[in-house]
Amino acid sequence: MAYSEKVIEHYTNPRNVGSFAKGEDNVGTGIVGAPECGDVMKLQLKINPANGVIEDAKFKTFGCGSAIASSSYVTELVKGKHVDEAMAIKNTAIVQELNLPPVKIHCSVLAEDAIKAAITDWRKHQEPAVESADAVPARTAQEG
Amino acid sequence: MQAQEPRTLCTTCGAPLGAAIDCFATLGWPRRLAIDRAALERTYHELGRRMHPDRFVAAAPALRDASLRGTARLTQAYRTLGDPVSRGLYWLELHGRKLADNNKEVSPALAEMVFAVQEQLDDLRTVRSVARGGEAETPAGAAETAAIEAEMRTEVEERREELRGAIDAAGRELEANFADWDKAAAESPDGPHEAGGASAPGADARFAELKAILSKIAYLRTLIRDIDRALETAQAA
Numbered sequence: 115m116a117y118s119e120k121v122i123e124h125y126t127n128p129r130n131v132g133s134f135a136k137g138e139d140n141v142g143t144g145i146v147g148a149p150e151c152g153d154v155m156k157l158q159l160k161i162n163p164a165n166g167v168i169e170d171a172k173f174k175t176f177g178c179g180s181a182i183a184s185s186s187y188v189t190e191l192v193k194g195k196h197v198d199e200a201m202a203i204k205n206t207a208i209v210q211e212l213n214l215p216p217v218k219i220h221c222s223v224l225a226e227d228a229i230k231a232a233i234t235d236w237r238k239h240q241e242p243a244v245e246s247a248d249a250v251p252a253r254t255a256q257e258g
Numbered sequence: 259m260q261a262q263e264p265r266t267l268c269t270t271c272g273a274p275l276g277a278a279i280d281c282f283a284t285l286g287w288p289r290r291l292a293i294d295r296a297a298l299e300r301t302y303h304e305l306g307r308r309m310h311p312d313r314f315v316a317a318a319p320a321l322r323d324a325s326l327r328g329t330a331r332l333t334q335a336y337r338t339l340g341d342p343v344s345r346g347l348y349w350l351e352l353h354g355r356k357l358a359d360n361n362k363e364v365s366p367a368l369a370e371m372v373f374a375v376q377e378q379l380d381d382l383r384t385v386r387s388v389a390r391g392g393e394a395e396t397p398a399g400a401a402e403t404a405a406i407e408a409e410m411r412t413e414v415e416e417r418r419e420e421l422r423g424a425i426d427a428a429g430r431e432l433e434a435n436f437a438d439w440d441k442a443a444a445e446s447p448d449g450p451h452e453a454g455g456a457s458a459p460g461a462d463a464r465f466a467e468l469k470a471i472l473s474k475i476a477y478l479r480t481l482i483r484d485i486d487r488a489l490e491t492a493q494a495a
């Protein structure tokens with residue numbers, strides 16, 4: 115299948131690949147997988163606990179080109195966003211940006227779910243202070 | 259007397275009916291998940307013989323058609339139910355469930371395994387490109403790189419064995435899950451259930467477990483595929 119130019123661009127030159135150092139503070143890690151194809155994605159977000167703004171993002175994806183491109187793209191997309199804003203990112207935005215064909219939709223869903231999982235993980239570690247500040251319970255899973 | 263079930267062959271004259279029925283019905287079997295391989299072979303060959311298109315070359319077009327459709331369905335049922343993983347996936351499909359629905363979580367142990375193996379493969383690729391890139395200036399240096407590469411390959415091969423073992427273990431979990439379904443069907447409050455344990459108590463838990471096992475197998479298979487590829491390119495390079 116032909117990949118769109120943008121997918122190829124992200125794929126050959128992925129942004130923000132890697133992980134944050136183990137004990138680093140204020141990092142939320144989301145690991146999600148697509149059981150249809152067996153691909154796995156890890157997304158890490160570094161979030162400012164004072165204002166809930168995502169300051170940095172890194173990813174590691176072992177999967178198809180679209181999954182790599184999707185995760186590369188979202189690391190750029192979420193930087194500078196508030197966690198609530200990031201939480202609202204829909205996979206359709208990724209599909210549009212990268213021009214993904216229908217069979218690759220699940221790859222973008224994976225990226226959306228990775229953001230949610232990472233933020234949820236970060237929230238879990240933000241003891242009561244931030245937890246109570248936001249009344250909306252974090253969603254861990256998403257109807258796929 | 260039970261209502262007439264959809265069948266593969268006409269019960270009166272034995273003609274193929276070519277009806278669009280599920281894989282279990284195609285074999286004339288109740289929906290039980292523990293399947294004996296030998297019994298499957300027997301049924302497959304027996305039904306296959308009885309509706310073989312060769313026997314209907316001179317028959318009416320509708321009958322010929324039914325024999326073709328019936329044979330195609332039979333082959334499909336045989337393949338689908340013959341392999342435990344595809345049988346499990348089919349069970350989900352049969353009940354309108356999808357493997358991917360609400361199922362994005364990867365257990366921490368499995369995730370750790372995935373990342374560890376993938377890092378190993380990255381390392382292998384790096385060493386290989388060094389070895390092939392001719393960056394080593396001395397023969398001794400080149401020999402050393404080759405030795406490191408060989409050692410890494412061995413490690414990766416060992417990993418692959420470990421993963422294969424994990425798949426085997428998951429296969430046994432799958433069998434246990436199948437047995438749970440059949441047990442539920444047999445003990446169903448409204449008598450032994452032809453349609454399997456899907457409506458018996460505890461079905462949701464059994465579905466969840468089935469999905470978890472099948473997902474684990476999918477991740478392990480993908481990992482093994484990646485290992486195979488990495489080792490192959492290592493060989494070919």
Ligand code: FES
Pocket residue numbers: 148151152153177178179180181218220221224
């Ligand atoms: S094919 Fe599965 S994530 Fe792309």
